[in-house]
Amino acid sequence: MLSDTDLGAIWLTLRLATTVTLLLLVLGTPLALWLARTRSIFKGPVSALVALPLVLPPTVLGFYLLIFMGPSGPMGKFTEALGLGTLPFTFWGLVVASLLYSLPFVVQPIQNAIEAQGPRPGEVAATLRSGPWDSFWHVTLPLAKPGLLTAAVLGFAHTVGEFGVVLMIGGNIPGETRVVSVQIYDHVEALEYTQAHWLSAAMIVFSFAVLLLLYLLQQRKSAVGLRYGS
Amino acid sequence: MDHNRDPTPGIQGHFHLPRSNGDQQGAFTLDAKLDLPGTGVTGIFGPSGSGKTTLLRCIAGLQSCKNASLSVNGETWQCSSKRVFIPVHRRPLGFVFQQPSLFAHLSAGKNLEFARKRAGEAVSDSDFQKIIELMGIGDLLSRGPESLSGGEQQRVAIARALLIKPRLLLMDEPLASLDQMRKREILPYLEKMHRAFDIPILYVSHSVDEIARLADYLLLMEEGKVIGEGKAAALLSREDFPAQLGDDLGVLLEAKIAERDDQWKLLRAGFEGGALWLRDGGEPIGESIRLRVLARDISLTRSEDTASSILNRLPVRVQEISPDRDPAMVLVRLKPLSDEGNENTSGSTRLIARITRRSLHQLSLVAGSELWAQIKSVAIVR
Amino acid sequence: MRIGFRCCHGFIRRQTELLSLTPLALLLGTFAMLTTLSARGDETTIAVASNFTAPMQAMVNQFEAQSAHRVKVAFGSSGKFFAQINHGAPFDAFFSADAEKPARLIAQGLAEKTSLRTYAEGKLVLWSRRDGFVDDQGLVLKSGQFHKLALANPKLAPYGAAAIEVLQHLKLAQSTRSQWVQGENISQTYQFVASGNADLGLIALSQVMRDGKITEGSAWLVPDSFYGPIRQDAVILKRGRENPALLAFWLFVKSPAAQATIRRYGYNTGASSGPLKATEGGDTDAE
Numbered sequence: 001m002l003s004d005t006d007l008g009a010i011w012l013t014l015r016l017a018t019t020v021t022l023l024l025l026v027l028g029t030p031l032a033l034w035l036a037r038t039r040s041i042f043k044g045p046v047s048a049l050v051a052l053p054l055v056l057p058p059t060v061l062g063f064y065l066l067i068f069m070g071p072s073g074p075m076g077k078f079t080e081a082l083g084l085g086t087l088p089f090t091f092w093g094l095v096v097a098s099l100l101y102s103l104p105f106v107v108q109p110i111q112n113a114i115e116a117q118g119p120r121p122g123e124v125a126a127t128l129r130s131g132p133w134d135s136f137w138h139v140t141l142p143l144a145k146p147g148l149l150t151a152a153v154l155g156f157a158h159t160v161g162e163f164g165v166v167l168m169i170g171g172n173i174p175g176e177t178r179v180v181s182v183q184i185y186d187h188v189e190a191l192e193y194t195q196a197h198w199l200s201a202a203m204i205v206f207s208f209a210v211l212l213l214l215y216l217l218q219q220r221k222s223a224v225g226l227r228y229g230s
Numbered sequence: 231m232d233h234n235r236d237p238t239p240g241i242q243g244h245f246h247l248p249r250s251n252g253d254q255q256g257a258f259t260l261d262a263k264l265d266l267p268g269t270g271v272t273g274i275f276g277p278s279g280s281g282k283t284t285l286l287r288c289i290a291g292l293q294s295c296k297n298a299s300l301s302v303n304g305e306t307w308q309c310s311s312k313r314v315f316i317p318v319h320r321r322p323l324g325f326v327f328q329q330p331s332l333f334a335h336l337s338a339g340k341n342l343e344f345a346r347k348r349a350g351e352a353v354s355d356s357d358f359q360k361i362i363e364l365m366g367i368g369d370l371l372s373r374g375p376e377s378l379s380g381g382e383q384q385r386v387a388i389a390r391a392l393l394i395k396p397r398l399l400l401m402d403e404p405l406a407s408l409d410q411m412r413k414r415e416i417l418p419y420l421e422k423m424h425r426a427f428d429i430p431i432l433y434v435s436h437s438v439d440e441i442a443r444l445a446d447y448l449l450l451m452e453e454g455k456v457i458g459e460g461k462a463a464a465l466l467s468r469e470d471f472p473a474q475l476g477d478d479l480g481v482l483l484e485a486k487i488a489e490r491d492d493q494w495k496l497l498r499a500g501f502e503g504g505a506l507w508l509r510d511g512g513e514p515i516g517e518s519i520r521l522r523v524l525a526r527d528i529s530l531t532r533s534e535d536t537a538s539s540i541l542n543r544l545p546v547r548v549q550e551i552s553p554d555r556d557p558a559m560v561l562v563r564l565k566p567l568s569d570e571g572n573e574n575t576s577g578s579t580r581l582i583a584r585i586t587r588r589s590l591h592q593l594s595l596v597a598g599s600e601l602w603a604q605i606k607s608v609a610i611v612r
Numbered sequence: 613m614r615i616g617f618r619c620c621h622g623f624i625r626r627q628t629e630l631l632s633l634t635p636l637a638l639l640l641g642t643f644a645m646l647t648t649l650s651a652r653g654d655e656t657t658i659a660v661a662s663n664f665t666a667p668m669q670a671m672v673n674q675f676e677a678q679s680a681h682r683v684k685v686a687f688g689s690s691g692k693f694f695a696q697i698n699h700g701a702p703f704d705a706f707f708s709a710d711a712e713k714p715a716r717l718i719a720q721g722l723a724e725k726t727s728l729r730t731y732a733e734g735k736l737v738l739w740s741r742r743d744g745f746v747d748d749q750g751l752v753l754k755s756g757q758f759h760k761l762a763l764a765n766p767k768l769a770p771y772g773a774a775a776i777e778v779l780q781h782l783k784l785a786q787s788t789r790s791q792w793v794q795g796e797n798i799s800q801t802y803q804f805v806a807s808g809n810a811d812l813g814l815i816a817l818s819q820v821m822r823d824g825k826i827t828e829g830s831a832w833l834v835p836d837s838f839y840g841p842i843r844q845d846a847v848i849l850k851r852g853r854e855n856p857a858l859l860a861f862w863l864f865v866k867s868p869a870a871q872a873t874i875r876r877y878g879y880n881t882g883a884s885s886g887p888l889k890a891t892e893g894g895d896t897d898a899e
Contacts, residue, residue: 066809171792172794
């Protein structure tokens with residue numbers, strides 16, 4: 001069944017996906033808000049940049065990240081200047097890569113949710129003496145909750161399933177960068193199909209359980225709404 | 231802009247907003263100068279697309295306007311020449327939107343709390359209760375907005391706007407999205423509100439009924455410009471009151487309850503030049519009321535038709551016949567015969583009938599013809 | 613109902629057959645057309661491990677310059693080719709990056725047993741992209757004066773297994789373990805080093821050698837005795853055994869000219885390292 005190495009990879013993957021999801025919600029929400037509201041000429045270019053990981057093969061992204069975060073890359077120089085060393089082959093390197101890679105999956109649902117609100121709730125809030133910050137927290141965000149939930153699920157799932165990028169910058173270090181998807185790949189490549197099956201099955205069951213839980217939560221939310229109606 | 235330095239009661243200002251593609255109203259340049267009373271209800275009236283809503287949004291600060299000034303009862307809210315612009319959320323105003331716009335994620339009660347927490351001054355529990363009772367929404371508080379009818383939602387929205395303790399209440403066609411039934415349901419609440427709170431209200435509408443019922447003062451708009459203003463009663467009864475009102479064209483009659491007929495549950499209201507029978511709505515004898523008679527509700531007969539079910543018939547003389555914007559119709563201005571000795575007064579008791587050209591021809595009406603006006607319905611507007 | 617079911621069944625089966633046959637039929641059709649058009653040469657399609665891309669391209673150019681036959685080459689991961697061949701991929705021969713997969717294909721009856729031969733032997737090099745970082749004795753490994761050491765995953769890549777052997781030979785496997793970063797394959801391992809993310813790495817000589825010279829950085833050519841041979845074996849697959857184009861190319865790969873090319877790209881060949889396995893002889897029989 002699952003070996004210690006497999007369990008280690010699972011634990012690492014969960015840690016990575018949770019970290020990335022939380023960071024993405026924090027960073028992606030203001031970005032989504034800006035994209036949903038701005039009329040700036042930069043909206044197009046920024047949207048395209050955010051969506052880029054959707055169309056780029058992960059290995060391309062991974063390759064450029066390897067160079068970008070490496071000792072000759074701008075980010076590598078920056079992190080070395082801070083005394084942090086370089087990011088490839090580290091957990092936080094994977095976090096940075098996953099942030100970029102999963103960004104569109106988090107930004108777009110939130111952006112859609114905010115765009116779907118239209119300007120009205122914000123205007124109403126303003127006429128109720130609610131300043132921009134207040135109205136962001138108490139109106140825009142709560143109204144965008146389904147979008148945030150979708151974003152969290154997609155961001156988490158996508159990070160768990162991420163493979164190509166990790167392959168490029170991970171270095172297969174146990175407890176640091178050896179995530180489940182790489183572990184499964186190793187099993188398959190080494191023709192260890194039984195282990196691959198067990199780990200894959202565990203992944204599927206886990207992912208299904210997480211998604212199911214979230215959908216159930218969402219459903220109960222709407223059921224509350226219906227109860228109000230009766 | 232002297233009025234910005236010198237505290238003057240009332241609402242003064244000007245807005246010049248060139249048309250732009252991004253503007254939803256789009257088709258006109260808003261160019262409005264305001265000098266409105268600082269109390270009571272001011273109706274902002276005009277056809278759809280005349281700039282009423284844009285003007286109201288400018289006053290609220292929701293629509294940015296580069297060339298503008300505004301002061302409300304001595305407080306400067308906006309003055310582009312002095313680079314003053316108080317953002318919407320710092321203006322002591324309440325705003326009721328055309329579409330009911332309760333926050334969908336909050337129950338009706340939480341929507342009210344949202345406003346109460348942010349009110350300009352503390353809202354005491356008794357004030358809170360008073361507003362809830364006034365709007366008749368005590369039973370709705372635990373419910374979500376989606377489970378309320380449009381009228382209920384709008385009542386909650388009005389209560390919410392009142393709870394912010396505004397010093398100016400802006401209402402943008404608050405009844406326009408509601409059907410006739412709901413309108414009738416809400417209008418009394420608006421009247422009560424008007425009487426209970428001493429808040430100046432700007433009330434945008436394209437419905438003469440609402441304006442006639444609520445407004446003390448009136449601002450008429452067309453294609454982004456103010457084309458007239460004055461006391462509502464006087465303005466509404468003027469015969470040059472904008473003809474684009476079409477179906478809503480009519481006259482306002484200042485009347486007094488003169489007699490109560492308990493057997494038939496009717497009231498007789500007398501006005502200069504005649505009297506009309508109305509359904510008894512409980513008004514006491516001697517009370518002043520405002521009656522509205524729509525042009526489309528008057529039909530004309532050569533002789534008195536006593537076999538008709540129509541209650542109110544007045545002998546009148548044709549004064550003038552003028553074309554309607556509908557080529558099949560004409561407008562006939564009439565003067566009650568009993569008012570004929572009164573030639574020199576303002577002539578406010580004239581009636582207007584809207585009839586087809588064919589009827590005009592069949593009855594061979596000309597100025598001076600004497601005939602009977604049958605009045606199908608009379609509305610008490612206040 | 614029953615008729616309908618049978619119809620459906622037949623339809624689906626036809627579809628499936630059609631689907632699986634389409635590429636093959638197309639390919640064969642193309643072959644036939646090319647054959648009739650050129651009327652001189654045949655065509656063959658071979659699967660080649662991607663680490664052997666450069667020498668293979670050079671050899672194919674050499675071959676086609678002197679022959680009417682045409683060779684189409686698919687480059688990719690050996691593991692994927694192995695799986696694809698298992699599922700009927702239309703290759704005439706398979707040049708693997710290891711010895712294990714061709715042997716398994718033979719065991720499964722998908723390849724000609726007698727054709728098995730080692731076409732190249734990989735050589736391991738300790739390389740850094742920085743000049744002078746690696747000395748010509750490889751002492752830098754013992755000094756521990758480096759941050760990260762890249763090597764291929766020993767479980768998956770023969771070069772990785774060989775790298776471990778080298779480290780064990782030097783008794784450095786334990787002391788350097790915390791500095792290892794593993795690439796899933798040897799080309800990824802090269803990227804780690806080439807991008808500077810790893811200071812040095814045990815990679816394939818073929819990755820840094822062009823025309824007999826190491827093109828940049830500093831390197832230590834690990835002695836062959838430090839690790840077992842990294843055999844890259846090739847086999848003729850069932851469907852290629854009667855393809856004249858393939859057989860001609862197969863023969864060419866063994867020619868001195870081709871062997872020289874292979875060596876120029878940093879591999880050992882049977883010719884340079886002496887006669888290898890019995891498969892050499894078997895090979896001759898197959899022809």
